[in-house]
Structure formats: C-alpha cells, structure tokens
Amino acid sequence: MEELKVEKAIQDIYPDDIAWCYGCGRLNDDGHHLRTGWHGDKTITIYTPESKYMGIPGFIYGGLIASLIDCHGTGSAALALHRKNGHEIGDGAEPPRFVTANLNVDFLKPTPQHVPLKAIGTVEEIHPKKWKVETEVYAQDTLCARGTVVLVVMPSTFLNKND
Numbered sequence: 001m002e003e004l005k006v007e008k009a010i011q012d013i014y015p016d017d018i019a020w021c022y023g024c025g026r027l028n029d030d031g032h033h034l035r036t037g038w039h040g041d042k043t044i045t046i047y048t049p050e051s052k053y054m055g056i057p058g059f060i061y062g063g064l065i066a067s068l069i070d071c072h073g074t075g076s077a078a079l080a081l082h083r084k085n086g087h088e089i090g091d092g093a094e095p096p097r098f099v100t101a102n103l104n105v106d107f108l109k110p111t112p113q114h115v116p117l118k119a120i121g122t123v124e125e126i127h128p129k130k131w132k133v134e135t136e137v138y139a140q141d142t143l144c145a146r147g148t149v150v151l152v153v154m155p156s157t158f159l160n161k162n163d
C-alpha cells in the first residue's frame with residue numbers, strides 16, 4: 001500500500017512574502033495548505049477536502065479540484081526549475097516563482113468526499129520561462145479529473161502588491 005504523505009514540499013520553503021496563496025500558502029490560516037513534492041520523476045500533492053467543499057452532497061466541488069490542479073501545477077513547475085537550477089528542497093536556496101497563465105480541467109468522474117485526493121503531475125519545460133504541468137487527480141484508484149496548467153515565471157509586477 002502506497003504511503004499517502006508528502007515528506008518535502010516546495011511550499012515549505014517559499015519565502016514568507018509569497019507564502020500566502022489561498023491554495024498553497026503555508027501562512028494563510030484560511031487556505032488549503034496544499035503541499036507538493038517529488039514522486040519519482042513525477043510530482044504529487046495529497047489533499048483531503050473538508051466536508052464543506054461539496055458540490056452535490058457526497059461529491060467534491062469542481063472549483064476546488066481546479067484549485068488543487070492549479071497549485072499542484074505551480075508547485076510542480078517550481079520543483080522542476082529549482083532542480084534544473086541545481087537545487088533541492090532543504091539546501092537553503094530560494095525556489096523559483098511562477099504564476100498561472102492558463103488552467104484547463106476535464107472532470108472525468110464524480111469525485112467522492114472524505115477520501116484523500118492524489119494529484120500526480122508530469123512537468124514539461126516549454127522554455128526556461130514557460131512550463132506546462134499535466135495533472136491527474138485520483139480518489140483512491142479512480143481517475144476523477146485531468147488538468148493542464150501553463151505556468152510563467154512570475155513577473156516583477158507581482159511584487160509589493162500586498163494590501
């Protein structure tokens with residue numbers, strides 16, 4: 001039986017100024033605290049949504065699944081570019097910063113509540129500033145959603161916008 005745990009996550013080492021994302025920021029008390037790590041040459045995020053994130057009773061709200069795919073994509077691209085730059089989580093180097101340019105989701109099967117969701121990502125470099133992550137979301141062994149995210153290295157215009 002596979003262990004459902006991400007030991008080292010890229011979000012754990014985001015500097016404080018970018019650790020506030022509603023989906024994956026560790027400093028956002030109201031957020032989901034999604035955490036993304038390596039899983040062989042793929043990436044993984046494990047997340048069990050609280051009961052309130054339902055669409056139809058018994059099933060997860062699709063927007064939340066899109067959020068999972070979004071932040072899993074951001075984290076996966078950051079992991080991959082960090083590694084390409086010669087770094088691993090924990091070596092003290094600051095990870096690269098990405099924003100989502102495009103997010104597409106196919107909802108393949110109803111996603112049940114109260115089970116851990118497993119997002120598995122395949123990362124592709126389009127060029128050094130633009131990456132693509134294909135993500136499959138499983139509830140237990142059922143493939144429930146598949147998404148594609150295009151990520152672009154964060155422009156400097158995103159900094160100092162906190163208010």
Ligand SMILES: CCCCC/C=C\C/C=C\C/C=C\C/C=C\CCCC(=O)SCCNC(=O)CCNC(=O)[C@H](O)C(C)(C)COP(=O)(O)OP(=O)(O)OC[C@H]1O[C@@H](n2cnc3c(N)ncnc32)[C@H](O)[C@@H]1OP(=O)(O)O
Pocket residue numbers: 014018019020021023024070071074078096097098099100101102127130150152153154155158
């Ligand atoms: C809202 C706050 C977000 C803060 C994020 C902060 C930090 C992120 C750092 C690390 C992660 C940390 C925390 C996690 C945070 C968030 C995780 C969730 C992700 C998000 O929640 S993040 C918010 C939603 N996100 C946006 O708020 C983006 C708004 N947008 C823009 O800021 C520009 O639109 C931008 C930068 C996307 C590009 O614009 P630009 O003008 O700088 O550059 P340019 O046009 O040259 O595009 C360069 C290459 O991207 C291709 N490209 C552009 N748009 C495309 C599209 N739609 N589809 C496919 N490819 C596209 C072009 O085709 C070109 O490709 P090529 O180089 O090959 O020609």
